[in-house]
Amino acid sequence: MDQPPIIDIHCHTAGIGAGGSGCFVSAQLRRSWKYRFYLKAFGVTDGELEREGDGLVVRRISERLARSRTVQAAVLLALDGIVGEDGRLDRERTELYIPDAFLAAECRKHENLLFGASINPYRRDALERLERAASDGAVLLKWLPSIQFIDPADRRLIPFYRRLRELGLPLLVHTGEEESFTWARDELGDPQRLRLPLEEGVTVIAAHCASNGNNEGERNFDRFLRLAALYPNLHADISALTQANRLGHLEKVLRRGELHGRLLYGTDMPLAATPIVSPWCQLFRLPPGEIRRIAAVDNPWDRDVELKLALGMTEEILGNGARLLRRINGEFP
Secondary structure (H helix, E strand, C coil), rough: CCCCCEEEEECCCCCHHHHHCCEEEEEHHHHHHHHHHHHHHHHHCCHHHHHCCCHHHHHHHHHHHHHHCCEEEEEEEECCCCEECCCEEEECCCEEECCCHHHHHHHCCCCCCEEEEEECCCCHHHHHHHHHHHHHHHHEECHHHHHHCCCCHHHHHHHHHHHHHHHHEEEECCCCCCCCCCCCCCEEEEHHHHHHHHCCCEEEEHHHCCCCECCCCEEEHHHHHHHHHHHHCCCEEEECCCCHHHCHHHHHHHHCCHHHHHHECCEEEEEHCHHCCCHHHCCCCCCEEEEEEHCCCCCCCHHHHHHHHHHCHHHHHHHHHHHHHHHHCCCCC
């Protein structure tokens, strides 16, 4: 039987604008403790980025991933910003910006990195940007609605959804609460807002399985499950589900056997390389000896795979990302 490669469907990068990348981090976020935490997680310093450029983060991700025994590739995600009423990027309100052009060029340098585009559909030239992203080899499109101020239920987006479907690009959408930035409009992370793109035939991936937060007095996870029962084109990734703030969520998702064929492996790197995803957080779920074994695994991707397998993830789930990309693109990119 053909064993598909294991793809991390949800991996982040960042940049400060060094080397002409076009990336930026807002002054507010740079003053936050989170900024220093993320730099350490990526294994870089401000000084190194200024000297070598933002491509250094991408290179270090690729090098670290290349040392994994289990995971062959990762989808690296761009991040568009907030768009104003004039259809242009609003730099004043955007906290983190990673442009498609920069990331597409960097991913082409590394065989184990796949380009995940990000386009705010309220841009004046959103459809042209979508065509360009597809031409540049994007394997999916990523939205973080609560940070980008995108309402997936906005019917003005129907032409964008229809072209997305025609191009065969999955839409990876953050669902649930967002805690990585200094603020968020969490009502936009309501999974029920994904009905419109699903009805338009878009392959939608609900990031983190809507595993935290509430909307309209109901848990986001329950709202996700109701949607998944109606739309077979709704998938979900299991990234972040072993973080200290989401303990027990992975097991909760895995108990839903009907979802296993639509669950995709992801890490939410670089967070999977930090103490908030330590195997020791699972002390009441796994035997101490098993935790010691997993904690001794040096590579963060291998450690993440071992931890999730120990908590019940199936081999099927590990291969679903490659199967999905093959089905949509005809072959693995």
